[in-house]
Each structure stands twice: as structure tokens, then as C-alpha cells.
Amino acid sequence: MNKGLLKYISSSLLFLLISIAAGAQNLNQDELGKEEKEPLTFYGFKGGLNIGRFSDFIFKPERFSLEGSVDLNFGNKYFAVAEGGYSKTNLEKDTYQYLSNGYFIKLGIDYNMLKKYPTDFLGVGVRLAGSSFTQDANNVIIADEHWGNVPVNIAAQQVNTFWLEGSFGLKAEIFDNIYLGWSALLKIKLSGGNPDFQPYDIPGYGNGINTINLGANYYIYYQIPYNRKQ
Amino acid sequence: MKNTKFILFSLLFLLVLFACTDDQCHLDTETLLKVEMSVNDPSTPGKYIDSLAVYAPEWTDSLFYKNEGEGKSLWLMLSPQQDTTTFIFTSNLVEQNDTLNFIYQRKQTLLSAECGFVTHYTIDTILHTKNYIDSLFLEKNSITTDEQGLVKIYF
Numbered sequence: 001m002n003k004g005l006l007k008y009i010s011s012s013l014l015f016l017l018i019s020i021a022a023g024a025q026n027l028n029q030d031e032l033g034k035e036e037k038e039p040l041t042f043y044g045f046k047g048g049l050n051i052g053r054f055s056d057f058i059f060k061p062e063r064f065s066l067e068g069s070v071d072l073n074f075g076n077k078y079f080a081v082a083e084g085g086y087s088k089t090n091l092e093k094d095t096y097q098y099l100s101n102g103y104f105i106k107l108g109i110d111y112n113m114l115k116k117y118p119t120d121f122l123g124v125g126v127r128l129a130g131s132s133f134t135q136d137a138n139n140v141i142i143a144d145e146h147w148g149n150v151p152v153n154i155a156a157q158q159v160n161t162f163w164l165e166g167s168f169g170l171k172a173e174i175f176d177n178i179y180l181g182w183s184a185l186l187k188i189k190l191s192g193g194n195p196d197f198q199p200y201d202i203p204g205y206g207n208g209i210n211t212i213n214l215g216a217n218y219y220i221y222y223q224i225p226y227n228r229k230q
Numbered sequence: 231m232k233n234t235k236f237i238l239f240s241l242l243f244l245l246v247l248f249a250c251t252d253d254q255c256h257l258d259t260e261t262l263l264k265v266e267m268s269v270n271d272p273s274t275p276g277k278y279i280d281s282l283a284v285y286a287p288e289w290t291d292s293l294f295y296k297n298e299g300e301g302k303s304l305w306l307m308l309s310p311q312q313d314t315t316t317f318i319f320t321s322n323l324v325e326q327n328d329t330l331n332f333i334y335q336r337k338q339t340l341l342s343a344e345c346g347f348v349t350h351y352t353i354d355t356i357l358h359t360k361n362y363i364d365s366l367f368l369e370k371n372s373i374t375t376d377e378q379g380l381v382k383i384y385f
Contacts, residue, residue, distance in 0.1 A: 095346040140338060140347045142310040146289045150311045154338055154347075196337040196350070209342060 043073040044226030046179065050085070052218035062091040063201060069219065071110065076118040079110040081125065087133070087203035095141040102133020104204030106165060121171035121181065129187075130162045131203045154197060161192030161202050171221065179221035187213040255345035262305040263332075263353075263379040274362050274385045275323040283320050292320075308332055308373070310349040319363075326361040333357070341375060350374045356381065 050067035067085030074080070083106040091098040108127030114120055136156035141149045169183025189211050193199060199208030206213040267279050275281075279302055285292040286309070295304055309315040313334060320327040333355040338347050351373040358366055364384045373379040 091343065093343075093346060096340075098340070098343075137338075137340070137347065142338075142347060142349050144307055144310065146286070146291065146293070147307065147309055147311065152311065152338065196339050198340055200340065200343050207343070209340070 040075040040078065042227065043076060044224045045070055045072045046221040046223045048179075048181075048219040048221040050083075050217055051220050052182075052216060053085070055218075063087060063089045065203065067204070067217075069221075077112050079112070079121075079125075081108050081110055081127070082106070083127070083204075085204060087201065089201045091200055095139075095143065097138045098135070098200045099137070100133050100135040100199060100201060100203075102131060102159075102203045104129060104131035104202075106204065108165070110167075119173055121169075121179075123169070125167040125169070125183070127165040127167070128162070129165050129204055130160065131192075131205060132158070132160050133199070133203050134158050135197070135199050137197075157194065157197070159193060159199060159202075161189065161199075161205060161208070163187050163189045163202075163205050167217075169217070171219070173223075177223040177225055179219075179223060181217075181219050181221065183217045183219075185213075185215040185217065187215060189213075253344055255342065257341055257345050258375050259341060259345050259348050260307075261348055261350060261373050261375055262307055263351075263373055263381060265304045265306060266380065266382045267302050267304070267385065268383075269385045271362075271364055271385060275321075278321055278323055278362070278385055281321045281323045284317050285320070286315060286317055305378070308334060308349075308351050308353075310336065324362060328359045328361050328363045330359075330363075330366075331357040339374075348375055351379065353379060 046069075048069040048071070050069070053065045053067050056063045056065060065085060065087035067083060069081060069083040071079040071081040084104065086103050087100070089098065089100040106127040106129035108125055110121070110123055110125035112118070112121050112123040114122045134156050137154040139151040140154060141151050143149055164187070166186045166188075167183040169181055171179045171181030174180050187205055189205065189208075193202070193208050202208045206215055267282075269276065269278055279295055279299070282295040282299070282304075283292045284295075284304060284306065288309070293304065293306070298304060306317060313336060315332045315334075317330045317332070318327050319330065332353055334351045334353040337350045339350050340346070341348050353368060353371040353373070356366060356368055362385045366384070367382045369380040369382055370377065371379060
């Protein structure tokens with residue numbers, strides 16, 4: 001892992017910790033009774049589509065993927081979030097062809113640190129995520145001047161992986177009930193994969209060779225107008 | 231919320247830039263077996279190693295110590311296409327050859343998207359003739375891009 005990436009990860013972690021600490025401080029003030037604590041009213045849910053995935057057409061043309069989300073709003077402060085998607089990869093290189101195809105799901109919570117504009121969101125989140133997919137490789141050539149270039153195939157295999165995901169992001173109501181938002185992601189692989197054939201792309205996680213991946217989501221959401229707090 | 235919306239769109243651009251990656255392979259892709267040699271037997275010509283050539287029956291050429299060797303060592307790549315490799319050690323200073331048979335396990339490993347696949351080896355056994363080879367020791371049987379295998383041969 002290069003020094004630039006380490007620096008980015010450590011600064012991201014520091015930023016996340018500061019954000020969480022700031023949120024925790026506000027919670028403590030509430031608990032001390034300086035502000036009367038509101039019950040966690042259910043304010044409906046948002047459905048979202050990850051429009052960032054469409055950037056694959058430019059940045060990762062070998063991958064086609066879709067991702068959506070549903071979040072349940074409790075008091076504009078806590079959100080129960082479910083995200084899921086599908087990803088298919090067909091990477092063709094001079095020395096191999098890699099194929100993968102599978103699904104992922106992420107479950108977790110978001111915490112909104114905003115108090116002044118409660119229908120918008122600025123906060124942190126955590127997810128437990130899993131993916132199940134198949135992968136194989138064809139026409140694999142190990143180039144060598146003496147042994148020649150004889151292609152081999154690697155049989156299809158089923159892979160299950162799990163990872164933990166931390167996020168920091170924003171969601172702003174651009175029009176009535178329409179939100180646009182992004183989040184920066186830090187993903188830490190917990191288990192799964194195959195040490196001899198690490199996936200080029202784990203659906204929802206990214207490069208399977210890395211134990212830690214960074215990422216970003218760009219979502220558009222529609223808020224179901226139910227019991228909204230303005 | 232104007233500030234939030236400003237941050238939203240400005241960071242959108244920065245994060246898209248962050249998604250860009252380099253498409254070059256910057257990793258070492260070689261998986262080699264180091265063969266350290268020394269001549270102890272006085273009946274073996276002193277210049278035996280300097281005149282040594284190594285080849286596999288499947289090759290169309292040979293590997294010459296004088297061109298590829300260094301410090302009484304040669305670096306060989308086992309066959310990535312089968313689980314055994316035969317190397318023949320020959321020299322124009324002697325009449326007979328020595329044959330080494332490597333028996334091993336292979337694993338194709340995806341090093342990275344940019345570098346593609348490499349073969350990692352675990353050597354189980356080495357069988358050899360004893361025309362000029364006095365003894366042979368398998369010091370490190372694992373060959374990956376991170377570590378070379380090591381065989382010591384005494385003539």
C-alpha cells in the first residue's frame with residue numbers, strides 16, 4: 001500500500017472520528033437535559049438510485065452495475081438503511097479475460113448531525129455488507145520467453161465475501177421530496193474471497209485484492225411524502 | 231442549506247477525479263527459482279559452472295550461465311503449464327549431463343487487474359542424476375512474486 005493511500009486513509013479515519021465525536025457530544029448535551037428529547041417519530045422513507053454507478057460507462061466500461069437504497073427515517077436523526085445491487089464484469093486484457101456476476105446487500109444505520117435543517121442530512125453511517133458472486137478467467141497467459149504463451153482457463157467458482165463499511169456524506173433536498181447526495185466510503189474486508197484468485201471486482205466492494213477500499217456514492221432519492229417534519 | 235449544496239456539488243467533482251486510476255503494472259511479476267551452485271569435487275572441472283548451459287526438453291533454446299548467471303547462481307522458471315519440469319544441466323567441458331526433475335504444485339494467482347495472472351509454485355520433490363551433482367538441497371520450496379525459491383547444488 002503506497003504512502004499516499006495510507007495518508008488518505010488515516011486522514012479519512014481522523015475526519016470520521018471527529019465527526020462521530022461531535023455527534024456524540026451533541027447527544028450527551030441532550031442526555032443532560034439541556035434540551036428536551038423528542039421521541040423518535042417515524043417520518044417515512046426514501047428510495048434512492050446510485051447514479052454514480054452510471055459513471056462506469058466512462059471509468060469502468062468493463063463493468064455494468066446497478067445499486068438502489070431504502071432508508072427509514074426516525075426523527076430525522078437516525079436512519080435504518082438497506083442498500084443492494086447487481087454487478088457484472090467482463091474485463092478483457094491481452095493476457096486474460098475475467099468474468100464475474102453477482103449481487104450485494106448492505107444493512108446499517110445513518111446518523112444525522114444536522115439540527116438546523118433537519119430534513120437535510122450531514123452525517124455518518126455504518127454498514128455490514130455481503131456479496132455473493134461467481135467468477136472465472138479464460139485465456140490466461142503466463143508470458144515467458146522459454147516456456148511460450150500457452151493459454152489456460154480457470155474454472156468458475158462461487159465466492160462469498162463480507163465487509164464493514166463506514167461513510168460520511170450529505171443529502172440535500174434539491175426540489176420538494178427530491179434529494180441529491182454523496183457519501184465517501186471506507187470499506188474493510190472481513191472475510192471471504194480466495195487468496196489464490198482474488199476477485200478483480202467484488203460487487204459493492206470493489207477490488208478484491210485490497211483489504212481496504214475507498215469509494216464514493218452519488219445518489220438521487222425520492223422521499224415518500226408521509227408524516228414529513230418541515 | 232446553501233452552503234451544503236455548494237459543498238455537495240464541488241466535492242462531487244473532486245470525488246469523480248479521485249475515482250481515476252492508473253492502468254500500468256507496477257508490480258514484480260517474476261516467479262523464479264534461484265539455483266546456487268558450487269564445485270567441491272576436485273574431479274569436476276573448475277570452470278564447470280562458467281561453462282554451464284541449462285535447458286528443458288520443451289525449450290527451443292538454452293540458458294547459459296555466462297549470459298544469465300551471476301555469483302555462481304542461475305534463476306530458472308518452472309513450467310507454468312504442467313506440474314513437473316525437467317532441466318538438463320550440460321557443459322562442453324564434460325561428457326555427461328545431469329538431469330533434474332522438479333515435482334510441484336501450481337496456483338494461478340491474479341496479481342492485479344493491470345499485471346494479470348502469475349503462477350505460484352510449491353516444490354514437493356526434486357529428483358536428479360548424480361553424474362556431476364554430488365548433493366542437492368531444497369532450501370525454500372515456495373516460489374511467489376514476493377519470494378524466490380532456493381536450491382543449492384554441490385558438484
